[in-house]
Amino acid sequence: MKFLHLSLSLSLSIYISFVLNLSFTVSQSFFLTHAHTSLSLFLIHFNHSTLTLHDTRTHQEPVASIISIADISSETAIYASSGQTIELRGLGITEPPSKWTATYSCGNNTAVEVSPTSVSVSYNDTSSMTFTSLDFSSCSGIVYFELISSTWQSQCLERSILRSCKTLPIGVGTVLDISDTSSRYGIYRSSNTTLLVDGSGFIATNSSEYDVTVKFSGGSCSPLLGIEVRRVSITRLELLNVDITSCSSDDLTISVDLIYQPISDFSNAGSVMLSSKTIGKVLHIFDTSQTKEVMLLDDGISNVNILVSVHGFGTSVDITPNNVTMLCDNTQESQVSDVSSVVYSDSSRTLLQLTVLRSWVSACAGTLGNGVVAIRIKYPRSDESENFDTLVDTNVGTVVSIDNTLFEQGLDAKSPNTLTIQGSGFLATDLSNYEVTMYCSKFNQVENVGIQVIDRVDSRSLKIMGNFSDCGNDDRYEVAYDLTYVMFEH
Numbered sequence: 001m002k003f004l005h006l007s008l009s010l011s012l013s014i015y016i017s018f019v020l021n022l023s024f025t026v027s028q029s030f031f032l033t034h035a036h037t038s039l040s041l042f043l044i045h046f047n048h049s050t051l052t053l054h055d056t057r058t059h060q061e062p063v064a065s066i067i068s069i070a071d072i073s074s075e076t077a078i079y080a081s082s083g084q085t086i087e088l089r090g091l092g093i094t095e096p097p098s099k100w101t102a103t104y105s106c107g108n109n110t111a112v113e114v115s116p117t118s119v120s121v122s123y124n125d126t127s128s129m130t131f132t133s134l135d136f137s138s139c140s141g142i143v144y145f146e147l148i149s150s151t152w153q154s155q156c157l158e159r160s161i162l163r164s165c166k167t168l169p170i171g172v173g174t175v176l177d178i179s180d181t182s183s184r185y186g187i188y189r190s191s192n193t194t195l196l197v198d199g200s201g202f203i204a205t206n207s208s209e210y211d212v213t214v215k216f217s218g219g220s221c222s223p224l225l226g227i228e229v230r231r232v233s234i235t236r237l238e239l240l241n242v243d244i245t246s247c248s249s250d251d252l253t254i255s256v257d258l259i260y261q262p263i264s265d266f267s268n269a270g271s272v273m274l275s276s277k278t279i280g281k282v283l284h285i286f287d288t289s290q291t292k293e294v295m296l297l298d299d300g301i302s303n304v305n306i307l308v309s310v311h312g313f314g315t316s317v318d319i320t321p322n323n324v325t326m327l328c329d330n331t332q333e334s335q336v337s338d339v340s341s342v343v344y345s346d347s348s349r350t351l352l353q354l355t356v357l358r359s360w361v362s363a364c365a366g367t368l369g370n371g372v373v374a375i376r377i378k379y380p381r382s383d384e385s386e387n388f389d390t391l392v393d394t395n396v397g398t399v400v401s402i403d404n405t406l407f408e409q410g411l412d413a414k415s416p417n418t419l420t421i422q423g424s425g426f427l428a429t430d431l432s433n434y435e436v437t438m439y440c441s442k443f444n445q446v447e448n449v450g451i452q453v454i455d456r457v458d459s460r461s462l463k464i465m466g467n468f469s470d471c472g473n474d475d476r477y478e479v480a481y482d483l484t485y486v487m488f489e490h
Contacts, residue, residue, distance in 0.1 A: 068090050068091050069088050069089070069090040069093075069147070069167075069170050070089065070090060071170055071171040072089075072171065072172060072173065073142045073143070073171025073172065073173055073174050074171075074174065074203070074234060075203060076172065076173035076174070076203065077173060077174060077175075077176040077201040077202075077203040077204075077260070077262060078136055078139070078143055078172075078173035078174060078175045078176065078201065079136065079175075079176055079272055080136055080137055080138070080139055080140070080175050080176070080177060081135075081136060081137050082133075082134075082135040082136070082137050083133060083134075083135075084133075084134045084135070084136050085130065085131065085132045085133075085134065086104075086130070086131045086134060086143075086145070086172050086173065087128050087129070087130045087131075088128065088129045088130075088131075088145065088147075088170070088172065089126050089127070089128045090126065090127065090128075091126065091127065093119060093120075093121060093127035093128065093129050094119070094121060094127075095119050095121050096119065097115070097116045097117065097118055097119045097129075098115075099149055100115065100116050100119070100129065100147060100148070100149060101113060101114070101115050101147075101148045102114055102115070102116070102131065102145050102146060102147050102148060103145070103146050103148070104134070104143055104144060104145045104146075104172070105143075105144050105146075105169075106136065106138075106139035106140060106141060106142070106143045106144070106175065107138075107139055107140040107141055109138055109139065111146075112135075114131050114134065115131075116129045116130055116131050117130055117131065117132045118130045131145075136175060139175045140175050140177060140200070141174065141175060141200055142171045142173070142174050142175075143171070143172050143173050143174070143175065144169035144170060144171055144172070145169070145170050145172050146166055146167055146168070146169055146170070147166070147167045147170070148166050148167075173201075174200050174201040174203070174234065175200055175201050176199075176200065176201030176202070176203075176260055176272070176274065177199050177200050177201060177274070178197060178198070178199040178256065178258060178274055178277040178279070179198045179199045179200075179277065180277050180278050180279075181196070181198055181278070181279050181280060182253060182278035182279065182280060182281055183314065183315050184280070184314045184315065184382075185279065185280035185281075185314055185382045186280065186281060186282075186283045186312040186313050186314045186317060186379055186382065187244060187254060187280040187281065187282045187283060187312060187382070188244075188282075188283055188379065188381070188389040188391075189244045189245060189282050189283065189284075190243075190244055190245065190389075191243045191244070191245050192240075192241045192242070192243070193241075193242045193243070193244045194238055194239065194240055194241075194242070194383060195214070195238070195239040195242050195254065195256075195279060195280065196236060196237075196238060196239075196279065196280075196382055196383065197212070197236065197237040197238070197239060197256060197258070197279055198235060198236055198279075199235060199236075199237075199277075200234065200235055201234065202231055202233070202234050202235065202236070202237055203234065203262065204231070204260070204261075204262050204263065205231055206231075206263060207228070207229045207230060207231060208261075208263075209260065209261045209262055209263055210229045210231070210237060210258060210259075210260065210261070211258070211259040211261060212227045212229055212237075212239060212256055212257070212258055212259075213225055213227070213256065213257040214227055214239065214242055214254060214255075214256055215254070215255045215256070215257065215276065216247040216249070216252055216253070216254060217252075217253045217254075217255060217278075221246060221247030221249070222246075224242060224243065224246070227239050227240075227242060228240040228241055239256070244282060250284050250286065250311065251284075251311055251349075252281065252282035252284070252311075252312075253278055253280075253281050253282070254278070254279055254280050254281070254282065255276050255277060255278045255279060256276065256277060256279055257273065257274070257276050258273070258274045259271055259272070259273045259274075260272050260273075260274065280312070280314075280382070281311060281312035282311070282312050283310075283311070283312040283313065283379055283389070283391055284310065284311040284312060284391075285308065285309075285310050285311075285375060285377065285391055285392075285394040285396065286309040286310065286311070286349070286394070286396075287394050287395050287396070288308075288309055288395075288396050288397060289372050289373070289374075289395035289396060289397055289398050290398070290427060290459065291427060292307065292309075292396065292397040292398070292427075293397065293398060293399075293400045293425045293427055293485075294306055294361060294371075294373055294397040294398060294399045294400065294425065295400055295485075296358065296361060296362055296365070296399065296400065296401065301358065302357065302358050302359075303337065303355050303356065303357060303358060304355070304356055304357070304358045304361045305353050305354070305355055306326075306353070306354045306355075306356060306361075306373065306396065306397055307351050307352070307353055307354075307397075308351065308352040308353075308354060308375055308396045308397075309349050309350075309351060309396075310349065310350050310351075310352055310377075311349050311350070313341070313350050313352070313379075314382070317379070317380055318380075319339050319341070319352065319377065319379070320339065321335060321336045321337060321338060321339055322335075323377060323378040323379070323380075323388070324336045324339055324354060324375065324376070324377055324378075325375070325376040325377075326354065326356050326360070326373060326374070326375060326376075327373070327374040327375070327376060327393060328360070328363070328364035328371075328372070328373060328374075329364070329370055329371075329372050329374075330372075330374050330393060330395075332360075332363075332364065334356055334357065334360040336354045336355055336356050337355045337356065337357070338353075338354070338355035339352060339353070339354055339355075340352070340353045341353070354375070361373070361399055362399075362401075364399055365399035365400075365401035365423075365424050365425070370424055370460070371398050371399035371400075371401060371423075371424030371425055372395050372397075372398050372399075372424075373395070373396055373397045373398065373399065374393050374394060374395045374396060375393070375394055375396050376390065376391070376393045377390070377391045378390050378391075379391060398424055398425040398427065398459060399424055399425050400423070400424065400425030400426070400485050401423045401424050401425060402421060402422070402423035402483050403422040403423050405420075405422055406478065411468060411479060412468070413468050413469055413470075413471055414468060414469050415466075415467035415468060415469040416465050416466065416467060417465070417466065417467075417468045418454070418463055418464065418465050419451075419463075419464050419465075419466070419468075419479065420457070420461050420462070420463055420464075421436065421461065421462040421463075421464060421481065421483065422460060422461050423460060423461075423483075424459065424460055425459065425485075426456055426458070426459050426460065426461070426462055426485075427459055428456070428485075428486070429456060431453045431454075431455075431456060432486075433485065433486040434453045434456070434462060434483065434484075434485060434486075435483070435484035435485075435486070436451060436453055436462075436464055436481055436482070436483050436484075437481060437482045437484075438451045438464070438466060438479060438480070438481040439479070439480045439481065440468065440471035440478070440479045440480075449466050449467065449468065449471065449479070450466055450467055451464045451465060451466030451467075452464065452465055452466070
């Protein structure tokens with residue numbers, strides 16, 4: 001009786017055990033997709049040969065090998081362009097090329113079917129399979145290959161079921177790309193700023209393999225060359241000691257050009273320049289003290305909302321009340337109780353809505369100062385540390401108020417005569433924005449006085465003219481007024 005035994009040894013070689021005279025021919029190939037977890041693909045290929053053995057002892061002879069293709073997605077950069085070549089390397093790759101087909105996929109793109117142009121076989125060393133004229137122009141992230149062997153050449157054995165031979169996805173490289181992080185990173189204006197460049201495919205480990213140029217938009221500033229680069233990971237570069245102060249524009253956006261010059265990259269590709277990408281906006285608070293009013297409405301609400309216009313504040317950054325301080329005339333401080341943000345339709349600026357106590361705002365226009373409100377913000381650094389950069393104190397609004405000048409102004413009872421209304425926040429230059437109703441004591445009764453606003457002297461004073469000849473009595477008279485202020489369009 002003849003016995004044929006197949007078994008796997010610890011060295012992952014396949015042996016045939018036999019007893020007595022046994023003649024056999026093996027010409028079938030198999031995939032073992034679950035033979036070993038560290039291998040991406042396993043192919044058992046039996047040499048086309050006939051063995052005739054005559055022995056009374058049991059012998060074992062190797063008649064097949066296992067193919068393993070390594071995942072090199074973290075070792076090879078792929079350019080997002082057409083006409084690219086991919087070489088899969090591993091053990092046990094067999095001929096002919098026509099035996100193989102493959103599909104590759106990347107990002108959310110549909111899988112594309114391709115065939116190898118050549119196979120290089122080495123039975124004692126690394127073999128390879130080459131695919132040419134590949135189009136990765138719309139790819140991003142990791143590119144995956146799935147190999148398929150012709151069914152007439154091999155069969156797949158999975159859970160004791162024979163089926164068509166298709167491997168699990170094998171990562172063959174990562175697309176080299178820079179991400180647009182303009183809405184994510186706020187950049188602190190400094191002479192030694194560290195800029196973050198996020199992306200993918202930063203395979204090369206030597207800083208000299210990255211040539212970066214920093215460019216500014218929003219101002220006529222010269223680009224910065226010779227930037228010091230530090231590779232942090234396959235997805236991040238750091239640009240060190242960048243002088244942002246060299247460009248003083250308020251609406252400043254920063255972009256980078258990158259020339260990749262691989263030496264340590266397995267792809268052995270030549271230099272390539274990536275398209276310019278925006279990586280962040282410079283942090284800035286706009287001085288709106290002469291264009292934005294802070295209104296104290298008679299609505300009985302204990303809080304006042306103040307809108308602050310800023311640039312470069314990332315959408316992923318949480319500005320908390322603890323990071324914001326309000327100042328009256330840059331001296332008297334108050335913490336805010338709430339912070340929320342609204343983005344302009346053109347996304348060039350962001351409005352922060354800050355909530356502060358009405359009593360503090362009222363005092364800022366009276367006992368504390370001249371009604372000019374400033375803001376100080378501690379902005380979280382984008383390097384994912386727990387450190388902050390403190391932005392320069394900036395005036396962001398002026399409280400609209402009127403002063404009590406009963407004992408400061410004398411007024412002759414005559415017509416016509418002028419009177420000055422003093423206060424703060426008179427920012428509108430159009431006199432129609434001011435509606436003044438004036439009262440005086442006539443024959444022991446309070447009556448209206450016909451007046452008109454004739455001049456806005458500055459943001460703190462208005463001049464009015466009216467008929468005061470009938471005001472008062474023999475002892476004294478007093479004049480009072482109501483001011484309705486219509487906010488002007490900004």
